[in-house]
Amino acid sequence: MSDELDEIQAIFFEECAEGLTTAEQGLSAMQAGDVSAEVIAGVFRAVHSIKGGAGAFGHADLTAFAHKFENVLDEVRGGKIPPSPGVVKVMLSAFDILTDHVESAKGLAPRPADEAALAALEQVLANKGADDGAPAAAPAPAPVAVEAPAAPAAEEADEFGFVPMAVSLDDFDAPAEAPAADASWIVTFKPSRAALANAGEPLLIIRELETLGAEILAVDTETVPPLRELDPEDAYFTWTLRVPGEVAEGDINDCFDFVAPDSVVEVRRDEAPAPAAAAPAADTGADEFGFVPVSAPIEDFAAEMQRVVETIAAASPPVSSVETPAIAPKAGGDAAQQTIRVDLGKLDLLLNLVGELVIRNSILADRLSPADRQRVELPELARLTRQIQDNVMSLRAQPIKQAFSRVPRMLRDLSVETGKTINLETYGETTEVDKGVIEKIGDPLTHMIRNAADHGLESAEERIAAGKDPAGTIKLSAEQRGARIFVRVQDNGRGINRERVKAKAIEKGIISPDAVLSNEEIDQLICAPGFSTAETISNISGRGVGMDVVRSNVEALGGRVEIHSVPGEGTTFTMILPLTLAILDGMIVRLAGQRFVLPLAHVLETVQPEAGQVKRTSPDSEVIDMRGEYVPVKRATEIFGLNDDRAVEDSLVVIVESEAHGKVGLVVDTIDDRREVVIKSLDQNLHPIRGLGGATILGDGSIALILDIEALVASTNRYTPKGMAA
Amino acid sequence: MTDTNDNAGTDRKIVTFSLAQQTFGIDMRALIEIREWDEPTPLPNVPGFIKGVTNLRGNVIPVVGLAERLGWEPSVIHARSCVLVVNIAGKQAGFLVDEVNDIVAIGETEIQPAPEVETIEPSVIAGLVRIATRQKDGTRDEKGTMVLLLDLDALSLTKHLDLAA
Numbered sequence: 001m002s003d004e005l006d007e008i009q010a011i012f013f014e015e016c017a018e019g020l021t022t023a024e025q026g027l028s029a030m031q032a033g034d035v036s037a038e039v040i041a042g043v044f045r046a047v048h049s050i051k052g053g054a055g056a057f058g059h060a061d062l063t064a065f066a067h068k069f070e071n072v073l074d075e076v077r078g079g080k081i082p083p084s085p086g087v088v089k090v091m092l093s094a095f096d097i098l099t100d101h102v103e104s105a106k107g108l109a110p111r112p113a114d115e116a117a118l119a120a121l122e123q124v125l126a127n128k129g130a131d132d133g134a135p136a137a138a139p140a141p142a143p144v145a146v147e148a149p150a151a152p153a154a155e156e157a158d159e160f161g162f163v164p165m166a167v168s169l170d171d172f173d174a175p176a177e178a179p180a181a182d183a184s185w186i187v188t189f190k191p192s193r194a195a196l197a198n199a200g201e202p203l204l205i206i207r208e209l210e211t212l213g214a215e216i217l218a219v220d221t222e223t224v225p226p227l228r229e230l231d232p233e234d235a236y237f238t239w240t241l242r243v244p245g246e247v248a249e250g251d252i253n254d255c256f257d258f259v260a261p262d263s264v265v266e267v268r269r270d271e272a273p274a275p276a277a278a279a280p281a282a283d284t285g286a287d288e289f290g291f292v293p294v295s296a297p298i299e300d301f302a303a304e305m306q307r308v309v310e311t312i313a314a315a316s317p318p319v320s321s322v323e324t325p326a327i328a329p330k331a332g333g334d335a336a337q338q339t340i341r342v343d344l345g346k347l348d349l350l351l352n353l354v355g356e357l358v359i360r361n362s363i364l365a366d367r368l369s370p371a372d373r374q375r376v377e378l379p380e381l382a383r384l385t386r387q388i389q390d391n392v393m394s395l396r397a398q399p400i401k402q403a404f405s406r407v408p409r410m411l412r413d414l415s416v417e418t419g420k421t422i423n424l425e426t427y428g429e430t431t432e433v434d435k436g437v438i439e440k441i442g443d444p445l446t447h448m449i450r451n452a453a454d455h456g457l458e459s460a461e462e463r464i465a466a467g468k469d470p471a472g473t474i475k476l477s478a479e480q481r482g483a484r485i486f487v488r489v490q491d492n493g494r495g496i497n498r499e500r501v502k503a504k505a506i507e508k509g510i511i512s513p514d515a516v517l518s519n520e521e522i523d524q525l526i527c528a529p530g531f532s533t534a535e536t537i538s539n540i541s542g543r544g545v546g547m548d549v550v551r552s553n554v555e556a557l558g559g560r561v562e563i564h565s566v567p568g569e570g571t572t573f574t575m576i577l578p579l580t581l582a583i584l585d586g587m588i589v590r591l592a593g594q595r596f597v598l599p600l601a602h603v604l605e606t607v608q609p610e611a612g613q614v615k616r617t618s619p620d621s622e623v624i625d626m627r628g629e630y631v632p633v634k635r636a637t638e639i640f641g642l643n644d645d646r647a648v649e650d651s652l653v654v655i656v657e658s659e660a661h662g663k664v665g666l667v668v669d670t671i672d673d674r675r676e677v678v679i680k681s682l683d684q685n686l687h688p689i690r691g692l693g694g695a696t697i698l699g700d701g702s703i704a705l706i707l708d709i710e711a712l713v714a715s716t717n718r719y720t721p722k723g724m725a726a
Numbered sequence: 727m728t729d730t731n732d733n734a735g736t737d738r739k740i741v742t743f744s745l746a747q748q749t750f751g752i753d754m755r756a757l758i759e760i761r762e763w764d765e766p767t768p769l770p771n772v773p774g775f776i777k778g779v780t781n782l783r784g785n786v787i788p789v790v791g792l793a794e795r796l797g798w799e800p801s802v803i804h805a806r807s808c809v810l811v812v813n814i815a816g817k818q819a820g821f822l823v824d825e826v827n828d829i830v831a832i833g834e835t836e837i838q839p840a841p842e843v844e845t846i847e848p849s850v851i852a853g854l855v856r857i858a859t860r861q862k863d864g865t866r867d868e869k870g871t872m873v874l875l876l877d878l879d880a881l882s883l884t885k886h887l888d889l890a891a
Binding site: 352 | 766767768769770771772776779780781784785786787788817818819
């Protein structure tokens with residue numbers, strides 16, 4: 001039982017995470033100046049549904065805070081509070097606290113100190129109402145200092161020349177003090193067709209409204225289909241109810257907290273105070289109309305329908321009089337997306353199975369005779385397998401936005417801790433990357449951002465002295481290039497102080513004092529284990545583990561980190577990552593007889609060198625003449641310490657394009673095949689090995705190692721320390 | 727000492743195997759399977775005791791020359807050479823051994839600590855235990871044999887490779 005509850009609660013927290021992401025994106029957009037109604041409504045809905053769920057699970061602190069936040073958002077949404085930068089700032093801080101509250105509700109964090117944020121929200125609620133107030137403000141029913149929970153002012157109050165302001169529910173409850181309150185509420189409620197299936201029992205909502213003194217004015221049965229087509233499990237009616245004017249709008253809306261998505265709820269003030277006599281004495285009938293028992297015999301139901309129709313005819317005011325523009329659909333769902341939640345484990349299992357299928361497929365192909373291989377069934381099977389594989393891969397592809405979403409919050413915190421004003425610009429958030437990659441770049445990204453904020457950007461004073469904008473900027477971008485994803489963190493700060501880095505590296509014994517290093521090599525020292533130049537160990541970075549962790553994490557993913565720094569202008573860290581961790585289009589080559597996989601994405605062309613086409617430029621380096629262009633040549637056999645006496649004229653040179661070193665020729669014995677291979681990481685059971693991107697299992701069950709082109713071409717010297725095993 | 731293995735708290739089972747004329751033992755619980763020797767795919771840039779990687783039902787696992795790893799002369803591959811596939815802290819690895827001998831039950835109390843000077847890495851040997859060995863005619867050799875119990879966690883490849891890399 002409690003397991004079930006935990007499960008439901010887990011879904012709630014998942015929804016919270018989604019809601020928080022939506023809210024944060026919306027707030028960031030507002031901060032950037034997009035204060036359109038959809039953006040504001042999006043944030044409102046996100047916070048509202050968090051509140052609703054929190055209430056259901058009894059997270060009182062979270063509910064209370066979300067409620068207050070929602071009130072402010074509601075006012076902003078209604079145009080009562082302008083979404084000025086100041087207000088957005090308060091809301092962003094409130095959002096951070098809301099995030100903390102969610103963590104606290106999960107039991108992962110202590111209850112956050114939300115007093116300051118609450119007070120700030122209060123102030124927004126109170127001040128903005130007063131600031132916008134017309135001179136002829138009606139006597140305020142309540143002073144601005146309000147105890148929680150404050151209800152948002154009535155939506156339609158303007159029509160009465162009423163000044164919106166935050167008032168406490170207590171005051172609303174006192175009818176005498178609410179001048180316009182005698183105009184009663186007209187509530188229109190049209191549950192979605194699927195309301196009953198979603199446990200959104202309309203009767204319960206109608207009953208709850210009745211406890212507020214609501215009475216049913218009309219039931220619209222126009223959408224009820226002929227009996228033959230009627231599905232007893234669908235909801236067809238639209239109710240119009242009158243709620244006494246002294247009831248707070250918030251209380252009415254609260255009744256609709258848990259309606260099914262796509263339900264229509266309208267709450268408005270009646271145009272004219274309703275004559276007391278106009279209310280039909282429908283109370284007795286309300287329950288019957290409110291609920292259509294699914295088990296009811298059809299005859300009874302038909303009779304019921306007849307009565308409903310009669311009641312409608314007698315009812316006043318007619319339904320048409322309540323057709324006012326919707327204020328806002330209360331229930332969160334816009335057009336419900338056709339999506340389902342799937343456990344990631346199942347997806348991973350599917351991916352593994354498809355990987356095995358691909359391998360079996362090639363084993364099958366290997367076993368068949370060449371003639372059989374050409375028959376239509378096998379290519380068809382291969383094509384289908386590939387399609388399944390592509391689709392499973394696309395299931396795992398997620399926008400990198402997920403990894404970026406935590407950055408704004410982090411920067412706000414960093415901004416407070418460092419006292420620096422930091423602007424964030426993000427690009428390419430929609431770039432899709434394998435879920436596994438997204439999960440694993442979180443930590444490196446965090447370190448890189450912290451590093452940029454703490455070390456990269458100068459203080460405002462320093463920036464002004466250097467003639468720069470006092471606010472620093474961090475650009476976060478992602479783009480796909482071929483089979484690689486580039487994730488950049490770029491700051492416009494001081495750049496790497498190479499003198500200091502070098503001095504520190506010597507001091508820490510990372511390099512010898514007489515080492516001669518290029519600028520790039522000095523920059524790379526930042527990633528050396530145990531390196532940190534921070535004068536004082538700060539809270540943020542400076543323990544000398546950050547960039548080291550970045551490099552090892554990224555390399556473990558089969559990627560690498562590049563650093564580009566211009567003194568006085570800033571530093572760019574680039575993570576270059578594989579698009580997927582699972583499948584690779586490769587060329588099967590032989591090196592000293594052993595099979596290796598060369599990622600096809602890097603391959604430009606293959607040549608069989610003629611005598612004299614490959615020339616030595618030093619005892620350890622060679623170039624190949626490619627139509628007049630001299631391209632450096634690397635011998636992977638030498639790099640790997642494999643014995644190979646083959647003359648270069650008997651070999652093939654594969655020209656590859658590397659990110660860091662441009663075109664490079666790799667000498668291989670032969671090319672066996674071209675095929676898609678399933679990448680098996682070496683570190684799953686061993687350890688990542690430099691020069692290798694992993695391994696794969698070939699059709700005959702044997703293993704071929706996957707070459708890491710970038711690491712191979714970057715190796716200027718032979719790898720000789722241990723040589724080849726066995 | 728005759729009945730040492732038959733009574734007195736037979737808490738665990740070990741697999742015994744020979745390597746460099748010694749008898750070693752590992753805990754049964756860590757053993758996944760025993761396979762025939764099959765030349766693994768060699769790896770570049772790894773310590774010499776890592777023979778390469780092999781395919782274990784779709785998993786790529788390293789194969790370790792246990793003799794070299796423990797500082798003995800490398801094993802010579804022969805017909806009875808085999809690979810013990812073990813699980814060390816969630817990672818799988820194959821150990822090349824000269825011959826698998828037996829599965830025996832031992833009592834925790836029978837294990838004696840190994841003298842620190844015996845191996846290059848003292849921590850690799852978890853302890854010493856005497857077992858009665860089975861003769862070819864099925865009778866027991868009453869003198870028994872000393873078994874070197876290996877501490878698999880200390881043999882963890884990732885740990886060692888981190889240092890070696």
